[in-house]
Amino acid sequence: MTLKTIALNNLRRRKARMAFLVIGLLVGIATVVTLVSLTEALTMETEHKLDQFGANILITPRSDDLAISYGGITVGDVAMQYEPIREADLPLIRTIPERRNIAAVAPKVLGAVRVGEQRVVLMGVDREVEFALKRWWVIDGRPVAADDELVAGSEVAAALDLRMGQQLEINGRTFTLVGLLQPTGAQDDRMLIGSLGMAQQLLGKQDNISLVEVAALCADCPVEEIVEQIAQVLPYTRVIAMQQVVKSRMHALDQFRLLSLSVAGVVVFIGALVVFVTMMGSVNERTREIGIFRALGFRRGHVVGLILLEAFIVSLVAGILGYLSGIGATRALLPFLATEHPHFEWSALLMGGSILLAVAVGALASLYPALHASRMDPTEALRAL
Known part of the structure; x- marks a missing residue:
């Protein structure tokens, strides 16, 4: 039995916890994708208006x-x-x-x-x-x-x-x-x-x-x-x-972009907290299971790898679903926000970045719970038997 098999079996047994993790990260990634996409689209809309109107x-x-x-x-x-x-x-x-x-x-x-x-x-x-x-x-x-x-x-x-x-x-x-x-x-x-x-x-x-x-x-x-x-x-x-006109317009665009990134950062941070708390709770619930693994000869690196592998799978799923949800939200909202020049482009960079962000956030948020699990004493499992 490999670490991959153990991780997949554990996620299947704990479907509710996996769904909670996916939703927590999915909301964060979807928010990031939506804000970034809308920011770019609205920036293009604003630039289009400025190109056409205002000397x-x-x-x-x-x-x-x-x-x-x-x-x-x-x-x-x-x-x-x-x-x-x-x-x-x-x-x-x-x-x-x-x-x-x-x-x-x-x-x-x-x-x-x-x-x-x-x-x-x-x-x-x-x-x-x-x-x-x-x-x-x-x-x-x-x-x-x-x-x-x-x-x-x-x-x-x-x-x-x-x-x-x-x-x-x-x-x-x-x-x-x-x-x-x-x-x-x-x-x-x-x-x-x-x-x-x-x-x-x-x-x-x-x-x-x-x-x-x-x-x-x-x-x-x-x-x-x-x-x-x-x-x-x-x-x-x-x-x-008229330098003041130019600077004020570009400053407004920069401020709008900064606000969107700030909101996205807060949402991602909340998603990371959800992953951390959930993974920490999962580790505490699996004290006997992890202790048995250690008693059977699993090294600390194996335990860390097991927890991080579970986090990686969940984060990957959340990243893909989050990107698709964010794009769907963008396409739904854009006609109401950019009335004159709605413009949307599929971005491979945004797709890859959102998935990598989900995996990175999930891994970092699961790192401490994984290290905590690897330090468990095998005798804990024997006391629980």
């Missing part, structure tokens, strides 16, 4: 004495001397070596216009890009869909007492107010927003751009390199990386 690079005209209001440009009654960005040059941004990491290019033209007796700022934007880029905008009504439509910021709407559907006359042209932008706490609240081509004609800035916002952010995007490459193709502009 972190700003391109403005180069000027030494330019006052700052919106993206580095003051409009209205303030005179400015600078070379505007040429709209024809914007396609050059898509030719840089890191062009694959550029998610959106959002040009804008700014200028002062008169609405009745009030002077306000008109911002012309690329309709297809801007309203997708500014995901945090909440608009009562709808975004601009035509050249004769406008969206008003909250402060402009309050100052001019604007209402949905109202007709506005600007420089002899009539526009319909199709949306009211809820307060954002930014310069957007003080602007009328319309289409880019219309604003260029109205302001007399045909083919000119006041500033460009670029969204370029992913897990390992070299933002500084992108800035340098854009500066090379647009040498007459000033290209700025």
Whole structure:
């Protein structure tokens, strides 16, 4: 009779204890797999959203004495001397070596216009890009869909007492107010927003751009390199990386990942305690059996090997079932957590790591009970007979 046979027979005789051990470790491993899988999937979801929405690079005209209001440009009654960005040059941004990491290019033209007796700022934007880029905008009504439509910021709407559907006359042209932008706490609240081509004609800035916002952010995007490459193709502009935006976004992702790993670590530790307590109880219950083995000539190494072999079998089963349970939980939860870009990949590394983790935890938690069993005096068994 080999140690393997003895271990298997013992597990068969104690099915309830084996099931308890498997469940204890299974819950821990399943939790780890679920959290790791969800963390990776949600990180990809977050990166996807950040890639698509939210600018972190700003391109403005180069000027030494330019006052700052919106993206580095003051409009209205303030005179400015600078070379505007040429709209024809914007396609050059898509030719840089890191062009694959550029998610959106959002040009804008700014200028002062008169609405009745009030002077306000008109911002012309690329309709297809801007309203997708500014995901945090909440608009009562709808975004601009035509050249004769406008969206008003909250402060402009309050100052001019604007209402949905109202007709506005600007420089002899009539526009319909199709949306009211809820307060954002930014310069957007003080602007009328319309289409880019219309604003260029109205302001007399045909083919000119006041500033460009670029969204370029992913897990390992070299933002500084992108800035340098854009500066090379647009040498007459000033290209700025909004480092605080980048750092805060990546810090949030790192914090989320750290929290998940911390929770997983606590659950695995609890699983290890379950294995330790159960194996210690099993050793104490098998005092006579272990003593007989020692009396029959089993060495201490044999006893240690027997206990660890039982733990290995249980841990292996728990690791496999835990991985499958974790993957099942991930697939069930992911559609509710990652609504826009649910993405799940089978990972051989995660499968192997979870099984190895289960075996390592089971072995370490069983080591002391195994050593304790090996130190039993054979005479204990004879007293029990």
